[in-house]
Amino acid sequence: MIVKGKSSWASGVGLVLGLLSAITMAIGMYLGLVYAPEDAIQGNAQRIFYIHVPMAWVAFLAFGVVFLAAIMYLWKRALIWDQIARSSAEIGLVFTTLVLVTGSFWGRPIWGTWWTWDARLTTTLLLWFIFLGYFMIRAYAGDRGRAATYSAVIGIIGFFDVPIIYLSVDWWRTLHPQAVISVTSANMPGQMVVALMVCLLAFTLFYLYLMIQKLGIERMKDQLIDYQYALSEREAEGVTTA
Amino acid sequence: MNVSPRASQLLASGGEAVPVPRVPRVKISKLSKRYERRGVLRSIDLELYPGERVALLGANGAGKTTLLRILATLSRPTSGTVSIAGHLTHKTAQAVRSQVGVVAHQPYLYEDLTAEENLRFFARMYSVSDERSRIDEILFMVGLISRRDDRVGTFSRGMQQRLAIGRAILHKPALLLLDEPDSGLDREGARVLERILGYQRTTEGTVLMTTHDLRFGLSTADRVLLLENGKIVLDAPAPSLDEDELDERLSRR
Amino acid sequence: MRDGLDKISIIVWKDLLTEIRTKELFGGMFIFAVLTIITFNFAFDMTGTAKAASGAGAMWVAFNFAGFLGLGRSISLERDKGSFDGLLLCPVDRGTIFLGKFIGNLLFITLVELISVPIFAALFDLDVFQPLLLLALFLGTLGFAAVGTLLAVMAASTRSREVLLPVLMFPILLPVVIASVRATTLILTRQTNDLSAWLNLLGAYDVLFLAISYAVFDRVVEE
Structure with a gap:
């Protein structure tokens, strides 16, 4: 019964977050597509940034959450931390994919290429592979505890690794002179900044909404395992007393 | 058969458990x-x-x-x-x-090391004092003193099991x-x-x-x-x- | 502390002795490294001005592949014969066991590198006999062995260890590969102005990941 109360609380918060993120998302889209002026150099292609940048933010935020939850899991061994970590990792993997795809859409008209080995792009790609490794080791680990422990290790190592990857690729590039177009213009018009900020907020709310939903599902999966265990225990009880 | 003090106490009381002050x-x-x-x-x-x-x-x-x-x-x-x-x-x-000493299904031995080297490795890992004489004692106990310098990989299953028992009691x-x-x-x-x-x-x-x-x-x-x-x-x-x-x-x- | 060092050296002694007897790991790794370098000769242009850069790249790819081979085997040998449990039974801190296995792996891979480098130099006519190259080799290999020992232990107890180890390791090791290749290229072309930055990066990576691997190893091996 307590579990039920808790989940209805979570679904209430989830509903509010979902509504809030839908509303801010709509406002953000309006601001990004209509209110903000067309970019002087990049034209309308620049508008993809109102979703691309927030998605990248969510991808890295999700990864940060995985890192913290992973540390907590290894420290406390409480299943809830693994549930948080794997929920966030899954959202992170989806958003990292979207970041790579939207980035390519933008890169094609502006850079004239789908892909370039710039530090940001390479780091995002590598982050995607680390997330992939995170889920692969879970799939092959065998039992639940081992999957949680091993993936937590990947989450922690990956988190420390990402800035170093960025740094090393960045240095590599600066030593190989190459025309890299700067993507962050130092002086964006005020309307663009407002639109971007609203979109960042919208995607953050969306992340929180997805987290609550996903966490609910992951908790249910573990509960199911607990029920199956309880059931087998009851059967075993019957056998021993018979 | 040798019967332990506890067991004999249990026997004396007709199999009923008597609290043992140990x-x-x-x-x-x-x-x-x-x-x-x-x-x-x-x-x-x-x-x-x-x-x-x-x-x-x-x-x-x-x-x-x-x-x-x-x-x-x-x-x-x-x-x-x-x-x-x-x-x-x-x-x-x-x-x-x-x-704790353990003899499991796997012998926990290194096949490419000799019997003596295996024991020496574990003796040091367990910080066994007087390592040399203890190893001799163990090899003698498990009847492998003549095979001390042979690689464990060449041992039969029975001999490996004997050495595994020896390894398990190395640190008393x-x-x-x-x-x-x-x-x-x-x-x-x-x-x-x-x-x-x-x-x-x-x-x-x-x-x-x-x-x-x-x-x-x-x-x-x-x-x-x-x-x-x-x-x-x-x-x-x-x-x-x-x-x-x-x-x-x-x-x- | 002293006891810990003592235990580490015993584990390393055991692994070295096993290797001297069988030469299984070492032989395989060495042949693999040399074959990779030879193959790269045909895959890349090794004659032009970029010889040092391609050469350094070929060398590190060869060493990393050979390293994978060595790591996978050194751990799965213990796992398969169940001797890893025997090791975990010893009244020794698990971090100490990690350091023992790590140093053993580091020694093997470094040894393979030291023997391959002269062959590499002869085949590609590069000026490899420089003390700084030793430092770059050592720092690059240390990071590889630290992360590699931890991940190999994890991968060895999963259902798909051969696939999993490279999939996990390549992304995480990218900074080490970049920094080692860069540093090696700079040393081979005798441009030492940017060198210290790369060596510092390698050093920082090594310290950080050795510390993390040491810290989490206890959790990784518990059941």
């Missing part, structure tokens, strides 16, 4: 182990005493090996506590490990865990095992062994535990048990 070497309370969907051990309470020889019987999958692995600190209990020689396994695992453990020590043992090995069990008794060492061989278990141990579905369903002094009855009980499941 400190248990192993104290297990409310121990449960679960692997995801499957429970393996279910709320086990058990005390083992110094000098006791205990046989752990049970069908395949009853949880014998899991119990041994938990006592050896290789596996963590899901709930409950285990204390060995006064140390809790989950708190001071290292202190526990120095008190207060608790010796034997997982089916009688399987794959040659005739010489059986003698070695008997000698070592006798030695454990004189040094007040506790022995817990699993076995499939009922006769072996009943004749070697002074106390018999029957594990069924992760629970101890029988705990009795060995001489009080009837082999046929027990055999029927074991094969029923």
Whole structure:
């Protein structure tokens, strides 16, 4: 019964977050597509940034959450931390994919290429592979505890690794002179900044909404395992007393 | 047959448990182990005493090996506590490990090293004092003194098992865990095992062994535990048990 | 502390002795490294001005592949024969066991590198006999062995260890590969102005990941 109360609380918060993120998302889209002026150099292609940048933010935020939850899991061994970590990792993997795809859409008209080995792009790609490794080791680990422990290790190592990857690729590039177009213009018009900020907020709310939903599902999966265990225990009880 | 003080006390009272004023070497309370969907051990309470020889019987999958692995600190209990020689396994695992010797299905030996090198490696890992003479003593005990400089890979299964027993008692453990020590043992090995069990008794060492061989278990141990579905369903002094009855009980499941 | 060092040296002694007897790991790794370097000769242009850069790249790819081979085997040998449990039974801190296995792996891989480098130099006519190259080799290999020992232990107890180890390791090791290749190229072309930055990066990576691997190893091996 307590579990039920808790989940209805979570679904209430989830509903509010979902509504809030839908509303801010709509406002953000309006601001990004209509209110903000067309970019002087990049034209309308620049508008993809109102979703691309927030998605990248969510991808890295999700990864940060995985890192913290992973540390907590290894420290406390409480299943809830693994549930948080794997929920966030899954959202992170989806958003990292979207970041790579939207980035390519933008890169094609502006850079004239789908892909370039710039530090940001390479780091995002590598982050995607680390997330992939995170889920692969879970799939092959065998039992639940081992999957949680091993993936937590990947989450922690990956988190420390990402800035170093960025740094090393960045240095590599600066030593190989190459025309890299700067993507962050130092002086964006005020309307663009407002639109971007609203979109960042919208995607953050969306992340929180997805987290609550996903966490609910992951908790249910573990509960199911607990029920199956309880059931087998009851059967075993019957056998021993018979 | 040699009967331990505890067992004789039990016999004297007609098999009824009399509180023994001794400190248990192993104290297990409310121990449960679960692997995801499957429970393996279910709320086990058990005390083992110094000098006791205990046989752990049970069908395949009853949880014998899991119990041994938990006592050896290789596996963590899901709930409950285990204390060995006064140390809790989950708190001071290292202190526990120095008190426990294990003979498992795998010999835990390095095939490319010689018998002596294997023992030397483990002697140093266990910080055995007077390493050289202890190794000689062990090699003599397990009857491998003439093969000391041969690689373990060239040994027969029986010889490897003998060396594995030697490795397990190298650091004079207060608790010796034997997982089916009688399987794959040659005739010489059986003698070695008997000698070592006798030695454990004189040094007040506790022995817990699993076995499939009922006769072996009943004749070697002074106390018999029957594990069924992760629970101890029988705990009795060995001489009080009837082999046929027990055999029927074991094969029923 | 002293006891810990003692235990580490015993584990390393055991692994070295095993290797001297069998030469299994070492022989395989060495042949693999040399074959990779030879193959790269045909895959890349090793004659032009970019010889040092391609050469350094080929060398590190060869060493990393050979390293994978060595790591996988050194751990799965213990796991398969169950001797890893025997090691975990010893009254020794698990971090100490990690350091023992790590140093053993580091020694093997470094040894393979030291023997391959002269062959590499002869085949590609590069000026490899420089003390700084030793430092770059050592720092690059240290990071590889630290992360590699931890991940190999994890991968070895899963269902798909051969696939999993490279999939986990390549992304995490990218900074080490980049920094080692860069540093090696700079040393081979005798441009030392940017070198210290790369060596510092390698050093920082090594310290950080050795510390993390040491810290989490206890959790990784518990059941």
